[in-house]
Amino acid sequence: MSRIKYRQALRDALREEMLRDERVFCIGEGIGERGGSYKVTDGLIGEFGPGRVIDTPLSEAGFVGLGVGAAIAGSRPVVELLFIDFLLLAMDQVVNQAAKYRFMSGGQGHVPLVIRTQGGAGNSLAAQHSQSLEAMFVQVPGLKVVMPSTPADAKGLLKAAIRDDDPVVFIEHKLLYMTEGDVPDEESVVPLGVADVKRPGDDVTLVAWSHMLTKCLTAAEELAAEGISVEVVDPRTLVPLDIATIVASVRRTGRLVVAQEAPRRGGVAGEIAAEVSERAWDALRGPVVRVAGRNTPIPFNLALEQASIPQIADIVATVRGVVGARTPVA
Amino acid sequence: MPDVDIDLLERMYTTARTIRRFEERAVEQYRVGNIRGYLHLYLGEEAIAVGAIAGLEPDDYIVSTHRGHGHALAKGHEPGPMMAELFGRATGYCGGRGGSMHVASGALRNLGANGIVAAGVPIAVGAAMAVRQRGGREVVVDFCSDGSSANGVWHEALNMASIWDLPVVFVLENNQFAVSTPISASARVARLSERAAAYGMPGITVDGNDAVAVHEAMREPIRRARAGEGPTLVECMTYRHGGHHVNDPGLYLPPDELQRWKAHDPVDVLRARLLASGVPAGRIAEIDASVEATIEEAVRFAEASPQPSVEDFLAEVSAL
Numbered sequence: 001m002s003r004i005k006y007r008q009a010l011r012d013a014l015r016e017e018m019l020r021d022e023r024v025f026c027i028g029e030g031i032g033e034r035g036g037s038y039k040v041t042d043g044l045i046g047e048f049g050p051g052r053v054i055d056t057p058l059s060e061a062g063f064v065g066l067g068v069g070a071a072i073a074g075s076r077p078v079v080e081l082l083f084i085d086f087l088l089l090a091m092d093q094v095v096n097q098a099a100k101y102r103f104m105s106g107g108q109g110h111v112p113l114v115i116r117t118q119g120g121a122g123n124s125l126a127a128q129h130s131q132s133l134e135a136m137f138v139q140v141p142g143l144k145v146v147m148p149s150t151p152a153d154a155k156g157l158l159k160a161a162i163r164d165d166d167p168v169v170f171i172e173h174k175l176l177y178m179t180e181g182d183v184p185d186e187e188s189v190v191p192l193g194v195a196d197v198k199r200p201g202d203d204v205t206l207v208a209w210s211h212m213l214t215k216c217l218t219a220a221e222e223l224a225a226e227g228i229s230v231e232v233v234d235p236r237t238l239v240p241l242d243i244a245t246i247v248a249s250v251r252r253t254g255r256l257v258v259a260q261e262a263p264r265r266g267g268v269a270g271e272i273a274a275e276v277s278e279r280a281w282d283a284l285r286g287p288v289v290r291v292a293g294r295n296t297p298i299p300f301n302l303a304l305e306q307a308s309i310p311q312i313a314d315i316v317a318t319v320r321g322v323v324g325a326r327t328p329v330a
Numbered sequence: 331m332p333d334v335d336i337d338l339l340e341r342m343y344t345t346a347r348t349i350r351r352f353e354e355r356a357v358e359q360y361r362v363g364n365i366r367g368y369l370h371l372y373l374g375e376e377a378i379a380v381g382a383i384a385g386l387e388p389d390d391y392i393v394s395t396h397r398g399h400g401h402a403l404a405k406g407h408e409p410g411p412m413m414a415e416l417f418g419r420a421t422g423y424c425g426g427r428g429g430s431m432h433v434a435s436g437a438l439r440n441l442g443a444n445g446i447v448a449a450g451v452p453i454a455v456g457a458a459m460a461v462r463q464r465g466g467r468e469v470v471v472d473f474c475s476d477g478s479s480a481n482g483v484w485h486e487a488l489n490m491a492s493i494w495d496l497p498v499v500f501v502l503e504n505n506q507f508a509v510s511t512p513i514s515a516s517a518r519v520a521r522l523s524e525r526a527a528a529y530g531m532p533g534i535t536v537d538g539n540d541a542v543a544v545h546e547a548m549r550e551p552i553r554r555a556r557a558g559e560g561p562t563l564v565e566c567m568t569y570r571h572g573g574h575h576v577n578d579p580g581l582y583l584p585p586d587e588l589q590r591w592k593a594h595d596p597v598d599v600l601r602a603r604l605l606a607s608g609v610p611a612g613r614i615a616e617i618d619a620s621v622e623a624t625i626e627e628a629v630r631f632a633e634a635s636p637q638p639s640v641e642d643f644l645a646e647v648s649a650l
Contacts, residue, residue: 023463059486062486063452063486063490065449065452068453069454069456069457070463071460072456072460073391073456077456093449093483096445097444097453101442104432104442105428105432105434108424108435108436109436109442141647
């Protein structure tokens with residue numbers, strides 16, 4: 001094990017996969033000499049050259065489309081979008097092209113493409129650089145959606161995404177790049193579609209992914225001090241979704257809270273709530289409850305920004321309510 | 331008139347005639363209900379696919395469009411499975427999953443028709459990037475249109491192909507209408523090939539109803555691309571013989587203009603070239619009869635083909 005940052009784990013995954021498979025190349029805005037806005041591709045151009053670490057013009061639809069074509073024709077491109085908000089410029093290529101090619105061609109072709117991008121609020125970047133848009137991609141058959149919360153998952157899942165034969169939207173979180181965690185020194189590929197119980201517990205299941213997972217772990221720690229045992233489950237990939245692990249946890253705890261940074265309306269938390277309600281109604285001791293972002297564009301002002309997405313205190317209060325605990329007297 | 335090999339001329343005529351009769355028969359089959367959905371016809375534009383693909387090698391790629399039957403047939407797709415795909419049958423190129431707008435073949439290196447105008451242009455550039463990455467010598471021919479050149483992604487794609495000298499030739503089929511909007515209402519430039527200058531690549535305009543002229547015009551762009559010298563924009567002037575698709579009567583096409591272009595029919599132009607080259611009329615009649623039999627067989631094959639299995643489909647999608 002080595003203790004490294006999330007961004008270093010991503011960089012290691014890219015480097016190892018580029019060494020392992022010469023079909024892998026990286027392309028995006030400012031990923032070469034600049035090393036990317038979050039330094040994920042730092043130094044890769046020196047090792048692999050400008051032919052495999054390619055800086056693009058500001059042509060998001062164009063270079064995502066380029067990635068689609070290169071993938072169909074035999075390469076394994078990793079396309080970086082600086083912000084998930086910018087991926088909206090390339091939605092035709094993601095939704096109408098990459099996601100559908102294998103199906104529409106009757107399985108004659110496939111698109112081994114990874115779109116690496118990052119989302120989320122927390123740096124006062126305002127409404128067009130802070131969104132959590134994963135539900136849009138979850139809604140599109142043919143795409144896989146990965147949202148790692150730890151350095152180890154970031155590395156192992158990125159390696160799996162690059163080796164996958166279908167398009168993967170790989171969504172990082174801007175507040176996670178500087179977080180640290182233990183990462184195996186030996187080769188470790190985390191398969192897509194396998195949830196991870198990040199903290200075992202008995203009283204309530206708390207499901208979250210990406211940066212919200214880290215908030216949930218802190219909340220669980222606080223709740224433990226009150227005698228509430230929270231099991232924190234990280235699906236890690238939203239498509240494919242390991243609903244079986246979540247249901248198994250709920251069957252033990254009898255309660256489910258799903259936390260997401262994305263707006264409450266039409267989100268993945270609602271989808272997980274519905275799946276669990278259909279599959280484990282008999283085991284539920286109360287309604288599934290969501291903790292989610294407000295239905296608002298992300299504000300610039302720090303206090304407003306914090307008010308727009310769930311904070312640790314919101315998660316703690318919600319879980320307390322679900323287990324029927326009274327708020328401790330201060 | 332350029333000196334053209336008689337065998338090549340016969341092959342080009344056969345292909346053009348095959349595309350023509352394939353689509354005329356597809357329209358019949360549409361009218362009796364064997365084909366559903368959209369059917370965007372290439373009638374009147376056949377010379378472009380024929381001329382542009384005649385100079386390619388089998389491993390070269392094409393990227394097609396929603397008006398793509400001609401591209402596919404010229405690239406070597408068999409009329410039977412092509413017609414079956416239009417019928418939505420299990421034996422079609424895409425097993426009935428794609429239909430007319432999504433015909434593709436991995437084996438024939440047709441990266442696919444596309445229901446979204448201009449979406450194939452960056453995909454073609456990407457295929458060229460894949461070729462570059464593996465040190466291959468294949469060329470990508472991207473069929474695009476006057477309509478697509480109005481789309482932002484067309485600009486992005488041509489620019490990227492140019493800055494990286496990628497092995498792609500953009501064949502712009504200028505049929506002068508984007509659905510019903512005439513090119514005069516959507517572009518200020520006299521020739522869309524002028525736009526190539528904005529990307530620092532050569533741009534040429536050619537008579538798109540003359541397959542031999544298209545073939546000749548493609549020589550240098552294909553050579554350039556294969557040599558790693560970068561892309562070229564080849565604008566081929568042509569005209570649809572009808573509306574945007576099979577159910578659009580195309581009443582907005584000015585009748586005199588349509589008549590003028592029909593008098594310069596791409597299949598007739600090739601036939602005249604064959605006759606002028608000394609090929610006897612009897613030989614051309616033989617080709618026509620052979621094409622007729624091939625297309626008749628394709629229609630029968632499609633009619634006799636099974637529908638795709640719903641059970642197979644449901645098993646397939648449970649993983650998506």
